[in-house]
Amino acid sequence: MATETSEVKEKLTYKDFAPDLDVKWCPGCGDYSILKQVQTIFPDLGIDKEDFVFISGIGCSSRFPYYMDTYGIHSIHGRATAIASGLKAVRPDLSVWVVTGDGDALSIGGNHFIHLLRKNFDLNVLLFNNQIYGLTKGQYSPTSEAGKITKSTPYGSVEQPFNPAELALGANGTFVARTLDRDPKHMKTILTKANEHKGTSFVEIYQNCPVFNEGAFFVYSEKETKKIETLYLEHGKPLVFGDSDDKGIRFDGFEPVIVDLKNDNVSLNDLWIHDEKDKIKANILAGFADYKKDNQHMPRPFGILFSSERPTYENVMAEQIEAITKKKGKPSLNKILSGDKTWEIA
Amino acid sequence: MKTEESIIEKESVVVRFSGDSGDGMQLTGMQFTDTAAFLGKDLSTFPEFPAEIRAPAGTISGVSGFQVHFGSKEIFTAGDEYDVLIAMNAAALKNDLKNLKKGGIIITNSTGFDAKNLRLAEYPEGENPVEDDSLSDYTLYNINITGLTKDALKKSGLSNKELERSKNMFVLGLLYWIFDQSPDYTINFIKEKFSGKPEIANANILAIKAGWNYGETTEIFNTRFKISTSKLPPGTYRSITGNNATALALIAASEKSGLPLFLGSYPITPASDILHELSRYKDCGVKTFQAEDEIAAICSAIGASYGGSLSVTTTSGPGMSLKSEAMGLAVMLELPLVIVNVQRGGPSTGLPTKTEQSDLLQAMYGRHGECPMPVIAPESPSDCFEVVYEACKIAQEHMTPVIVLSDGYIANGAEPWRFPTEDKLKPINVVFTDKPNSENDVFLPYKRNKDYVRPRVLPGTKGLEHRIGGLEKENETGDISYEAKNHELMVKLRAAKIDKISEFIPKLEFDSGNENSKLLVIGWGSTYGSIKTGIDELIDQGIDIAHLHLRYLNPFPENLEELIRKFDKVLIPEINNGQLIKIIRDRFLIPAIGFNKIQGLPFTSTEIKNKILEILNINLNGN
Numbered sequence: 001m002a003t004e005t006s007e008v009k010e011k012l013t014y015k016d017f018a019p020d021l022d023v024k025w026c027p028g029c030g031d032y033s034i035l036k037q038v039q040t041i042f043p044d045l046g047i048d049k050e051d052f053v054f055i056s057g058i059g060c061s062s063r064f065p066y067y068m069d070t071y072g073i074h075s076i077h078g079r080a081t082a083i084a085s086g087l088k089a090v091r092p093d094l095s096v097w098v099v100t101g102d103g104d105a106l107s108i109g110g111n112h113f114i115h116l117l118r119k120n121f122d123l124n125v126l127l128f129n130n131q132i133y134g135l136t137k138g139q140y141s142p143t144s145e146a147g148k149i150t151k152s153t154p155y156g157s158v159e160q161p162f163n164p165a166e167l168a169l170g171a172n173g174t175f176v177a178r179t180l181d182r183d184p185k186h187m188k189t190i191l192t193k194a195n196e197h198k199g200t201s202f203v204e205i206y207q208n209c210p211v212f213n214e215g216a217f218f219v220y221s222e223k224e225t226k227k228i229e230t231l232y233l234e235h236g237k238p239l240v241f242g243d244s245d246d247k248g249i250r251f252d253g254f255e256p257v258i259v260d261l262k263n264d265n266v267s268l269n270d271l272w273i274h275d276e277k278d279k280i281k282a283n284i285l286a287g288f289a290d291y292k293k294d295n296q297h298m299p300r301p302f303g304i305l306f307s308s309e310r311p312t313y314e315n316v317m318a319e320q321i322e323a324i325t326k327k328k329g330k331p332s333l334n335k336i337l338s339g340d341k342t343w344e345i346a
Numbered sequence: 347m348k349t350e351e352s353i354i355e356k357e358s359v360v361v362r363f364s365g366d367s368g369d370g371m372q373l374t375g376m377q378f379t380d381t382a383a384f385l386g387k388d389l390s391t392f393p394e395f396p397a398e399i400r401a402p403a404g405t406i407s408g409v410s411g412f413q414v415h416f417g418s419k420e421i422f423t424a425g426d427e428y429d430v431l432i433a434m435n436a437a438a439l440k441n442d443l444k445n446l447k448k449g450g451i452i453i454t455n456s457t458g459f460d461a462k463n464l465r466l467a468e469y470p471e472g473e474n475p476v477e478d479d480s481l482s483d484y485t486l487y488n489i490n491i492t493g494l495t496k497d498a499l500k501k502s503g504l505s506n507k508e509l510e511r512s513k514n515m516f517v518l519g520l521l522y523w524i525f526d527q528s529p530d531y532t533i534n535f536i537k538e539k540f541s542g543k544p545e546i547a548n549a550n551i552l553a554i555k556a557g558w559n560y561g562e563t564t565e566i567f568n569t570r571f572k573i574s575t576s577k578l579p580p581g582t583y584r585s586i587t588g589n590n591a592t593a594l595a596l597i598a599a600s601e602k603s604g605l606p607l608f609l610g611s612y613p614i615t616p617a618s619d620i621l622h623e624l625s626r627y628k629d630c631g632v633k634t635f636q637a638e639d640e641i642a643a644i645c646s647a648i649g650a651s652y653g654g655s656l657s658v659t660t661t662s663g664p665g666m667s668l669k670s671e672a673m674g675l676a677v678m679l680e681l682p683l684v685i686v687n688v689q690r691g692g693p694s695t696g697l698p699t700k701t702e703q704s705d706l707l708q709a710m711y712g713r714h715g716e717c718p719m720p721v722i723a724p725e726s727p728s729d730c731f732e733v734v735y736e737a738c739k740i741a742q743e744h745m746t747p748v749i750v751l752s753d754g755y756i757a758n759g760a761e762p763w764r765f766p767t768e769d770k771l772k773p774i775n776v777v778f779t780d781k782p783n784s785e786n787d788v789f790l791p792y793k794r795n796k797d798y799v800r801p802r803v804l805p806g807t808k809g810l811e812h813r814i815g816g817l818e819k820e821n822e823t824g825d826i827s828y829e830a831k832n833h834e835l836m837v838k839l840r841a842a843k844i845d846k847i848s849e850f851i852p853k854l855e856f857d858s859g860n861e862n863s864k865l866l867v868i869g870w871g872s873t874y875g876s877i878k879t880g881i882d883e884l885i886d887q888g889i890d891i892a893h894l895h896l897r898y899l900n901p902f903p904e905n906l907e908e909l910i911r912k913f914d915k916v917l918i919p920e921i922n923n924g925q926l927i928k929i930i931r932d933r934f935l936i937p938a939i940g941f942n943k944i945q946g947l948p949f950t951s952t953e954i955k956n957k958i959l960e961i962l963n964i965n966l967n968g969n
Contacts, residue, residue: 021825050808055649058816065813066826071805073652074815075645076675082642086649086657087805089633090608094653094805112645115638317633324628331629333601333768337594341531342584343384345575 012043019069025060030181030207031128035067037187038097038126045195047095054097055084057104060135061128061207064099078109081116081125085313088121092314095195096123102143103133106162110142114171117200119313124194124201127164132213150212164204165286165305169279174199176282177304180206182221186232186302193304199312220300233285233303238271241299248272249298256284258296274303282306353526353570358417360425361521364442365434365458366403367396367410370514375412376760377518381531382416383585383762386575389416390726390875391760392424392948397615397699404466409441418574422726422875424759426950430524432517434458434491436467439475451569452484453520455491455513487566491516498556502549512553519557525571529554579764586763588756589616591730592686593623596658597630598731599738603774605656609634610646612665615698616754617688620660640668644685648672651681654778654804656738660686663705664694670713673747675816677717677840680792680800682741686734689753691946700946701754703871704922709749710900710929716837718844720744721900723751725874728763730756733897739774744847745799751899753921755948756872780807784822791824798843848901854909858885859892864962866913868938870896870926873919873949880954887966891958899926902933910934917941917961919954 017039025031042052052070056062058077065072071094075083080098088096098116105113105127116125132150133139139152143164147156168176175197179190187205194201206217219225231241231249239249240261248271250259259266275281282305289300361378365371372393379391392413401408415425430451433439435458446452459476475481476488495516496509504512515536522529533551540547561567586594600607611621611634625634633655637643644659651657661669666687676683689705691697705712709721720740724733730752737748779801782789789810792800803810812824820827821835857874858881859866869877874895881891894909896902910916910930918927919941927940941957943949959966 048808050806050811053805054813065815068813070811072813072815073649073679074813074817075648076671076816079641079645079672082637082645083649083652085637085642086608086610086635086646086651087653088649089635089646090606090650090655091653091805111638112642115642321628321631321633325631328629330631333598336597336627336630337765337767338582339584339765341380341384342582343386344582345386345578345580 012049014039014043016049017042017069019067021066023067024063026211028208028210029060030130030209031061031064033181033184034126034128034187034205034207035064037184037191038068041188041191041195045095045192051093052095052097053087054099055080055087056099057101057109058135059101059104059133060209061099061101062104078104078107079112081105081109081112084123085112085116085119085121088123089314089317092122092318096121098123098125100125100127102127102129102131102141102164106142106164106167114167117168117171117173117202120172120174120199120310121314122198122200122312125203126191127202127204128207129164129204130207130209130213131161131216132209134209134212138212163286163290166283168202169283169286169306173202173306174308174310175201175304176286176306177202178204178206178302180217180220180302181208182217183302190304193307197307198309220302229299231288231299231301233274233276233301233305235274235276235304238268238273240268240271254284255293256288256291256298258298276304276307279306279308351568351570353572355572355574356417357419357573358415358421359430359525359571359573360413360415360428361430361432362411362413362428362442362445363432363517364409364411364438365432365514366437367399367401367408368403369410369434370511371410371412371434374514374518375414377532377535378521379414379416379760380535380585381522381527381529382414383583384531385527386578387416387418387573388421388576388578388762389414389760390421390424391415392755393758395699397697402466404435404437404463406437406441406467409438411438411442416573418576420576420578421761422878423948423951426952432521434513434517436463436469436475440467440469446484448483450484452481452486453517454486454488456488457490457492459488489560494556494560495553499549499552502552503545504549508546508549512549515550515553516557516560519554519559520561521557522554523558523561523570524567525573529558578762581764583762583764585760586728586731586765587619587758587760588724588727588730588752589619589688589758590623591728591763592620592660592734592750592752592757595731595734596624596656596684596738597627597632598768598771599735599774600630600632600656601768602771603656603738603742603776605654605742605776607632608647608650608655608657609660610637610643610650610657611635611660612637612640612643614640614662614665616690616757617660617662617665617686619757620686620688640665641672644669644672644676644683647683648676648679648681651683652679652805656742657682658684658686660688662688662690662698663692663696663708666705666708667712673719674713674715674717676747677713677719678816679814680745680840681747682745683747684734684737684741684750685747686750686752688757689751697946699754701872701948702922702944702946703751703753703873703920704925704944705751706870706899706922706925707928709751716841718841718900720746720748720844720847720898721751722748722898723871723896724756725871725895725897727756727759727761731763731765735771739772740847740850742774742776743799744797744843745802746844751871753872777802778807779803780810782810790822792819793822794839794843797846798839845901848898848904851898851901851903853905854894854896854903857893857895858882859890861892861909861912863890863892863913864915865958866892866894866910866916867954867958868894868896868910868916868918868926868930870899870920873921876949876951876954877919879951880958883951883955884958889958889962889964896926899929907934910936915939915961917958919943919949919957921948
């Protein structure tokens with residue numbers, strides 16, 4: 001419940017969000033970084049501490065609520081999104097954060113995940129994608145690359161992975177973003193934007209699992225490869241990447257084409273300008289890195305792929321209740337119990 | 347001028363409307379029922395319809411029936427056999443003749459007995475029951491209902507198909523005449539229902555009047571029936587089905603507790619009507635959430651309960667199975683939640699439109715881990731109100747999920763209900779904690795009161811931030827704990843909390859008989875009416891039988907054991923393969939006798955009566 005605005009608020013710090021207990025992720029786990037960034041941005045979001053609620057499912061990521069000194073539920077596998085929906089439906093005043101993983105959200109909880117995006121409750125979903133099942137000790141996940149060798153696939157997995165951003169866009173998500181554990185600054189920006197967005201904000205966070213999938217995303221974070229493998233998106237800015245920002249993406253019909261800004265006789269004005277409200281381009285961006293035509297090796301986009309507002313479930317629901325109550329007036333309980341047709345027995 | 351027909355006074359009558367699923371028999375039956383109720387009769391109904399929305403027309407599998415038992419005496423069941431059968435086609439007659447009383451009345455629609463209909467109903471070639479003498483044990487009125495309806499409405503300007511659709515109203519009008527009941531209630535209903543389509547309203551009203559006049563003017567009918575007003579306790583009544591009573595109880599509990607109502611549900615027969623009904627009450631602030639699946643339905647309800655709503659999920663057997671993991675979470679979190687299971691024939695899709703009591707063991711034990719939960723069951727349509735209200739009260743006051751076991755029979759069945767007024771409803775006490783509950787200003791989310799109930803805190807309460815979850819918790823602090831002795835303690839505390847509820851529920855009383863009776867019959871749920879009627883009839887014949895009916899199945903009322911121990915013979919009739927009996931035998935180590943019916947149908951009172959006589963070795967016919 002929001003405190004009175006007249007009340008002078010003490011300035012919170014990240015320590016106010018860190019409960020007095022040991023964090024028990026493996027040493028080197030990417031989750032530590034995510035926890036730190038969340039705790040760091042929370043004091044500045046303008047939300048009272050008691051109004052934050054974390055809901056998680058099952059998996060390494062889902063221990064997150066225990067490490068946030070807020071309200072929270074560590075629930076059951078895949079269902080955090082469904083529990084959060086019910087909570088937000090009745091308590092629009094709360095700032096609800098779902099923490100989930102690639103197995104939790106996309107495998108066992110896949111159905112709730114897509115329907116949450118479709119319904120568009122105003123809450124934030126942080127999907128820690130490490131492309132592996134960590135808590136059950138190393139089976140392939142729905143985001144593991146095809147052919148992945150794990151304990152349950154000793155000869156390689158035989159299935160194709162989900163691309164979470166494509167899935168989220170396909171489910172009519174209104175905010176789709178990607179960031180990674182080893183870029184704290186970027187993550188803080190994206191998390192802040194996710195909080196600002198009215199609607200379900202979906203943030204995929206590439207997260208290193210040092211025990212079962214070490215280095216899955218190092219090409220995007222280590223300095224030898226980072227510049228050429230990543231494409232940082234900014235609204236209204238051209239798509240530029242490369243060691244010295246020397247490469248760009250041009251839109252050729254409906255195909256992205258890499259151009260060399262030094263040699264190809266193109267200027268920044270010829271490049272694809274990122275527009276986060278353009279759903280068609282967002283779809284192309286989401287599938288970008290898997291684009292293999294003409295042997296082009298595309299960088300992987302990070303940032304806000306898509307952000308566009310539409311009415312949230314809880315608001316439409318509340319408006320409907322208000323409109324009908326205004327029109328019909330609230331009936332008394334006695335009237336409801338009697339209904340329209342009664343008779344007397346003497 | 348017609349000769350005066352004789353009027354026979356009867357205490358009660360059973361009428362069965364039977365026709366093709368497209369013939370409107372459910373609507374006709376409900377209208378007849380509402381009128382009877384409105385005119386002060388007690389009654390009980392039994393709608394029976396196929397699982398298919400439109401099964402092949404004219405076939406036996408497409409028959410839709412509606413049975414109503416009404417009278418001036420107290421009515422507890424929809425009746426074993428009917429006095430009057432309306433058969434709109436050959437399949438309806440074939441399907442339902444078996445339970446018509448010898449000497450009963452059959453009203454048939456002759457157009458439903460043409461060659462095609464007879465063939466679809468699988469009558470042998472050349473045989474037509476309404477034309478040969480095979481129905482000579484009954485009084486048959488074979489009327490060209492379709493033709494007469496069309497004639498009456500020929501000036502209405504409606505299409506042939508629309509005219510034909512009004513034939514059920516002709517039947518209704520005729521029935522009103524036979525039973526001397528005013529058609530005004532139905533005429534008003536039609537005017538309201540078709541207020542935007544006056545031509546349809548007029549046609550239907552004309553059809554009703556045509557039916558009435560047909561009875562009045564033709565010489566065919568020489569008998570009418572008169573059923574006097576019932577001796578129900580004085581008061582104001584309405585008609586109610588079990589599902590609607592469930593919906594009203596939830597609204598009432600929401601009002602009385604001061605908590606907003608949230609329903610998370612996924613459509614499933616026969617529970618969907620609760621979702622439909624509650625969705626209409628936006629003007630009471632009711633939030634209904636049609637979830638993407640059964641699991642999301644209960645999980646959203648858990649989220650809403652955490653947020654401070656009076657939270658409910660409604661379903662039937664297969665949905666119950668899907669919800670069971672989340673029920674474990676609700677038990678572990680110790681949050682209030684009401685789970686309504688409108689049971690149907692199972693397993694799997696089973697008999698989705700038929701009734702069964704086969705989810706009792708699931709409700710008691712069908713979860714992972716040691717996972718006790720209160721289980722309560724209504725005994726009649728209107729009792730759904732009492733039981734669901736009680737479930738809300740227990741859930742809120744004892745911080746636990748509660749299962750309500752309704753079933754298809756009472757969910758769809760209707761009866762007159764002397765509804766309560768707001769001031770007669772028990773209070774529901776909800777306390778939200780907003781201060782630390784132990785020394786040094788520490789808040790302990792699992793520190794219990796004397797009834798083992800933990801404090802409830804709303805997210806948004808300043809200074810009490812804490813996390814709850816599915817992992818085992820340390821006693822009092824709620825912190826994660828894998829400590830061996832602590833787990834055992836917590837399992838026992840959660841069980842003790844549920845057992846403690848027995849101190850808050852009423853002592854069990856005999857419905858019939860007493861501790862000196864020859865035999866004790868223990869029932870639960872929707873078998874109440876059949877057991878009660880069967881035993882009443884035996885008591886009338888001087889055979890003394892005791893009846894206990896269990897509303898609270900977990901925990902049992904405190905005095906159940908004491909009462910059971912007074913009897914040498916205990917009979918437990920159930921619409922399943924023997925479930926309560928397993929619990930009773932296990933708990934009290936007595937050789938109870940089971941009586942089971944698993945046909946998707948309720949017991950008839952005769953079946954109960956005969957079973958009792960068999961056990962007591964009594965032959966009423968004296969031979």
